[in-house]
Amino acid sequence: MYNSPYLRQNTSVRRVMVTVLVAMLPAIAMQVWLFGIGLLLQIAIASATALACEAAMLSLRHRPVARALGDGSALVTAWLIAVCLPPLLPWWMIVIGTSFAIVIGKHLYGGLGQNPFNPAMLAYCVLIISFPALMSQWPGLQGSDAATQLDWVLGGERALDAVTGATPLDALRTGLLGNADVAAVMQSPAFGHLAGAGWEWVALAWGAGGLLLLALRIITWHIPVAFLGAMALVSGVAWLIDPSHYASPAFHLLAGGTMLGAFFIATDPVSGATTPRGKLIFAACIALIAWLIRAFGAYPDGIAFAVLLLNICVPLIDIKTQPPVFGHKVEPPDGGAR
Amino acid sequence: MITALLVMAGLALVLGATLGAASVLFKTQGDPLVDKIDAILPQTQCGQCGYPGCKPYATAIAGGDADINQCPPGGDEGVRKLADLLGREYKPLNAEHGVEKPKSVAVIDEATCIGCTLCIQACPVDAIVGAAKQMHTIVGDLCTGCELCVPPCPADCIDMVPVTETVESWKWRYPVFELKVQPATLPAKEAA
Amino acid sequence: MLNKLFSFNGGVKPDPNKSASTREPIARLALPPQLVIPLHQHIGGTPRPLVTVGSTVLGGQRIGAPDGNVSSAVHAPTSGRVVAIEPRPMPHASGLSSPAVVIEPDGLDTAIEREPFDWHAAAPGEIRDFLRDAGVVGLGGAVFPSHLKLNPGKSGHTDTLVINGAECEPFITCDDMLMRTEPENILRGALIMQRMLAAKQVLVALEDNKPEAATALKAAARALGNASLEVVVVPTRYPAGGAKQLIRVLTGIEVPHGSRSTDFGVQCFNVATALAVWRALEHGEALTRRIVTVAGNVERPRNFDVAIGTPISHLFAAAGLKPDTDKLIMGGPMMGIPLPNIDAPVVKATNCLLASSPTLFAPPEPELPCIRCGECARACPADLQPFELYWHSRARNFGRAQEYKLFDCIECGCCAYVCPSHIPLVDYYRYAKSEIWARERDKDAADSARERFEFRNWRADREKEEKAAKLAARNAAKPAVKPADGPAPAADVAPAAAEDPKKALIEAAMARARAQKEAVAAKNTDALTPAQKAQIDAAEERRKRASELSGSDAPTE
C-alpha cells in the first residue's frame, strides 16, 4: 500500500553516493600521479573494510544487508578516509580507521542518516591522535617506485626518511617554530608556486570535483562558499597584519585539506547543518577553527577537528536558523521553528 | 597532546553550553501537577482506577497514593504520557483495574426502558436525558462510555456499542508496517 | 496592467502527460442505471435529506438541505425515483460509507421548474443564499462552499480576484478543456464574483502549457471588453495551481495557513466554480454535473461531462479500463487519493480519475533512512523543512511537528517526489495530521466530560447541602422533644422508608418490561456470558468501593 505522490523523480541514495564517488576521481587521479599508486591500494583496503564492517553491523542489527550495502554510503566514507591519509600508511591503520568510522562512527549511532559526526573525520582524528608520527609522513613527489609503495602499504620494512617529507603545512609550522619566517620557509623544495609542490594541483582537482557536485545539485553553494570565503578572510586578515608569521590566503586555500573539506567533507548532509543560513554559519565556523588550529594549534591541519566540533553544534544551529515558512515571513526572524 | 586536551576541553565547553542553552530554551512551567495529570486522563469518569472519577485519581497520583497504571480507558498511551510527565518508569496497565477496550457508547433500548431514572443518577456526565416513568435516551456525543449506567438498569436495556469509524473520523494509518505484530495486541477487539 | 509576476520557492516539474486526454472534446456521458448521491460532498455540515424512499424527483430538485450556513445543498441530477437513502461507499481513501440518496433515473430527464432569479437586482446576501441553495462549491478539489468565500469581509472590498485555471497536476485536463470550450461563460461568472467581492481586478491565471485555452480566454476577454479583467499566463511549475502559490505568483502576497485570503485583499476560485456560479445565477441551474478527466491506464483517455452520483466504474467502462490496472486514484498523481471501491460515485470534488498500472506508476523502491540531504526542503513550496516534519511525525512527536508548522504543509507531494531515500513523506504528514485532529476531538470531548462531571458533582453537593439545611430548619422549628443526636437516625431512616415503595414500583415495572421485551425483541437478557456477568459484578464492586472512598475522602477535602 502506498499513496500519493505516485510519481517519483528518478533518484536514489545510491545515485547520490555514486555521483560523489565519481566527483572524487579527478583528485584521486591527481594524487596517484603525484604521490604514487599506494593510494589506490589504500582505497581498495578501505573499501573492503568498510563494506565488511557495514555488512557485519547490518546483520547484527537485523537490517536488510543487500539493500543497505547497495546505497554506496560506506564506500564514500571509505574513499574519504583513504584520500585523507598519507599514501604510504601501513594497511592495518587503514583497517583500524575505517572500521572505527563504520562501526562506532556510523552504526552505533543508528546507521545511515543517524550519525552526528562525520565518520571519515572521526577516523582521521582517531588515527592522528593515536599515531601522530606515522600520520605526518607524506611521500615526496615521485619519491619511490610502485613496488616499494605497495610493499610499504602492505607492511614491509620501511626506510621512510629516504622518501618521505613533511607536508607543506607541516613544513610551515616546523619552520615557524624554528623562527624562520614564512617567506623563507616557502623557499624550501616542499613548496611550489603557491602552496606545497603538487598540492596546488590536488586542491584544484578537488575543486573541480566539487564544481561537478554543485552542477549536479548534489550539494548547494552555501557550504563551499562560506568555507572558502571564511578561510580566505581570516587568513587574509592575519596575513595583512603580519606576512612573516602568517601564510597567505592563497596558501591556505590550496594547502592541506581545504578544498577537500569545503566540497566533500563539510558538505556531508547527515552530520552537517541543513538550513541555508545554518550551512553558512556551519561552514564558516569550520574554516575559522581550522585556520586557528593551523596557525596556533599543535596539529598541522585542523579541518577534521573543526568539522567534529561543529557537528556537535548542528542541532543548535539548525534550530536557530529555521527559515521562515510560507506566509510567516513577517514574524520575528527566529520565529521559524518555535 | 596539548591540542588534544584543548579539543576535548573545547568539546566539553560547547556541549555544556548547548545543554545549558537547551534547558533554558525548553524550560516548562505552569499549572499545578494535579491539573496536568488530569489533563492526560481521558475523563471517562468510570471509576475503574478505584477512585470516583478522573480528578480524584489525579489527586491520588500527585499525592503518591496511586500508581500511574490504573486507568484502562487511558490505555497504554495514557500510562506512557503519565510516566513522561512524572519522570517515572513506564509500566504496563494493571490488569486488576481492567483492560483497554475500543471506545463504546451506551445505547438505551427505548422499547424496553421503564423510566426508572436509575441510570440518570449513575451517569457521571449527565449524558442521559429523560424524566421519571418516561423513556430515556443517551446523548451519544456526551457519553464517555464509562459503563456505570449498565449495572443499575433494572430492565437491562442499556447496551454498550463500540464507536465505529466514519469518513470524518477515519485516520490515515502509520505509513510503515511494523515488522512484527505482537500477537498479544490482537485479541483486544474481541474484548468488546 | 499586471507587469510583474512573482515566484514561489521550490516546486517540481513532473512530466505533464496532458496531451492524451485533450485530443477529444468533452463527451457527455449517458446516465447510469443508478445514481448514488452522497449528502455530504463539501466542507461543512451534512445536509438533511429532503426526500424519502419511494418518492419521485425531478432533475435539479433539491434532495438535501444545507445544514446551517457552513454547508451546501445537494440536488438530483435527473428525474427518477428514490430507491434508497442509506450509507454507501464513498470515494474516500478509507473506503467507508456515508449516507447517500440512491436514485433510479426514469430516462425522461424532466427538469424541475426553475425559478428565475434576478441577480442583477439582488443584494449580495441574497445571491449568497441562492448559491448555497444551488449547491455551488469549489470544484478545484477543496469543495469549500463558494457562497462563504464570496464575501469581501469587513473591509467591504477586495483588491484582486484570482480565477485559477493553472491546473498544475499531471494528467488532469478538465479545467483546460472547460476553458477551451466555455471561455466566455467562465469570464462572465468571474465578473459576477468580482461584483460580489467588490474586487478591483480579476486575474484569470493559467499555466503556459495550455496555449489553446489561453488563446480562447484572451479572445473571450477581448470580446467582453472589461478593462479590469486580465488573462495571465504563468510559468508551468508544480504546484503553481495551489491557491496559495498562485496568489503568491500573481500578487506576491503569501497567505499563511489558518488565515483567510480576503484578509489580504485576495480571493481565489477555480475556473469551473466561476462557470457554476454563472450557470446557477443566469440559468438557475443547480450544480449537478461536472467535468471529470479519465486518464492513466485506460484505452481512451478523455474528459467526460457526468452527472454527480455516477458510479466511477461507469466512467472507466466508457474510457476502457486496461486489464493490468492495479489501483484507482481520484485526483492527480501528486495529490490524488487511492480509491478502494470502483463503485463509489463521482462527487463534486472529483476532478480526475486515474487508473494506475505497475508500469505507469511504479511502486516506490523500499524506504531508506533520511540522509538529511535537504532535497525536500529545496522542493517544498511552503518553505518547510519536510525532513524535520518527517522525523517528528515518524516519532509520533506531534507537538514538535506542529512547531515545525506541519499544518502549513499543503500535501503537494513535492518533497516525496524528490526524496532520494524514497520516503513516503506525505503519508507521514497525513498520518500525523489526522492523528492530531483525532486527539483534538478526544481532548474536546474530555474537556466537556470534565466540565459536566464537575458540574454534576457541584449540583449533587448543593442538593445535599440544601437537604441538610431543610432538615436542620425543620428540626429547629420543632421543639426539642428528642435528644440532641436525634436528627441523625431520622435522616437515615427517612430515605430508606421512602425507597421501599419506590422499589416495589420498580419491581412491577420491571416485570412488565421483561414481558414486553421478551415479546418484542425476544432478547434474552439472562443469557449473559459469564464474562459479561463478571464484568457487571466487577463494575458494581468498583462503584461501591469508589463511593466509599469518595465518602471517606470528603472530610479531608
Ligand code: SF4
Ligand atoms: S479509570 Fe476511569 S475514572 Fe479512573 S482515571 Fe481512568 S477514566 Fe477516569
Ligand code: SF4
Ligand atoms: S450514558 Fe452510561 S456509559 Fe455513557 S457516560 Fe453516562 S453512565 Fe457512562
Ligand code: SF4
Ligand atoms: S529528501 Fe528525503 S533523504 Fe533528503 S532530507 Fe528530505 S526526507 Fe531526507
Ligand code: SF4
Ligand atoms: S507535501 Fe508538504 S512538506 Fe512536502 S513539499 Fe508539499 S508542502 Fe512541503
